[in-house]
Amino acid sequence: MKRTRMAAAPARISGNARKPRGQGHERVEEILAIAKAMFLAEGFDAVTTRRLAERVGLSQAGLYVYFKSKEEILDALCQRAYETTLSAFRRIEEEVSDDLERFRRTLRVFVEIGLDHPEEYQIIYMRPRALLYGLGEGPGRGARESRGVQVVRWQHDLVRRLIRTGVFRTMNAKVACQVALFAPHGLIAKLIAWPDFPWAQRDALIDATIECLVAGFLAPGCVSSSRKPLKDGHE
Amino acid sequence: MKRTRMAAAPARISGNARKPRGQGHERVEEILAIAKAMFLAEGFDAVTTRRLAERVGLSQAGLYVYFKSKEEILDALCQRAYETTLSAFRRIEEEVSDDLERFRRTLRVFVEIGLDHPEEYQIIYMRPRALLYGLGEGPGRGARESRGVQVVRWQHDLVRRLIRTGVFRTMNAKVACQVALFAPHGLIAKLIAWPDFPWAQRDALIDATIECLVAGFLAPGCVSSSRKPLKDGHE
DNA sequence: TTGAACACTGAGCAATGATCAGTTATGGGT
């Protein structure tokens, strides 16, 4: 009868029983599942550790048995989101052999995943943080960041190869890679940040963004077979 | 960044004397100037109202004589940022007669102002709210937003004109305008959000982004006289 | 000189993320 507080026993989503001896990792999963739902629904800042703990069925301090900080819970979720993107990239590499088409498909799937999981995208790519590029100090830090590095490097390598094979014009590869990140990121970020703005059709914007990049990068003589033109309609 | 508590009054930047009767507006200016410096140096969240007040030479509560909230201090700074951008646009329109070159210069100055005022840019363009397009409720809100609408419409009109005059290829103007917003926004947002990422040279990124857009939009036969090529160097 | 409007302060509130000394339950070893 210690903890039972009948008055305030609200919506404990999962088993709130004390975990058996070796099953602490289940708590980790529960915390992550509920944290993800709450972060997506309310945003990271709006979720307090007290409310999160309450929904998990723990005291607030109990969270700190499994995570060093609130931020670390977010980090764990980011790790998994990287996996989603990476596996989509890998599938494209298997399914498509033409590098230029891979470039298109890779950008497109990146945008689509971002728009389909806006809150996760915000968490990973729109928060000011230095998570991606392997400058971490902590021990676990490095492994976690390398996932993010892979996502960036994937597109990087693709662009490099397209330049080297002469499909894209000769240009500074690092600059080109980063430019090829900006436009998709801008598209996702804008659509997420201003969802009520009178945007054009989502697919038209994605197509146009990608084709604009391709047109800007393509070597003078080179014309892609599967080139989709920018929409020609007026207004 | 820990507070190294000085024994007494540390670094009061401006006159900390009590203002005479009608001179409260001077305090407003002082608060804004110091707040701007601190926001840029440390970031909005890292600046506490107590430290801000201390530097201004006021008690923390004294800030609330002039501003309803910490957020409102930032809002006031944002208002001025709109003005900065708009007047830069106007000067370009005066100084440059070629529309394509206006397009380049307009995008460039937008990016430069964004990167030079990251805190304001984040608040204005990266927040998940509808600040820009006139859906505000509050009284002063409307006037503030209309400034933002002007900034967006300026680029919009420019792109429309370039399509109409045949410099840009025939395409859906709305889509093109929005694509022309995404890439610069992506550039600014990425550089702000991940300041420590190993980005290429800032100017190279701006040039490449703009030239990529131009190349993507330019009508097939049209070659601009002042066309800067993408950098040709390797690595 | 007066008194109302103004400029400003000190104390304090509720909420936050984090810490820590303790408490309870578990289960392998005996």
Added chain:
DNA sequence: ACCCATAACTGATCATTGCTCAGTGTTCAA
């Protein structure tokens, strides 16, 4: 059947945050 080390967890409490409010001093027109 009973240890008892320890994993799992709690209650109390911390410092810090943005913000409020009752009140104190100051200024200046009348």
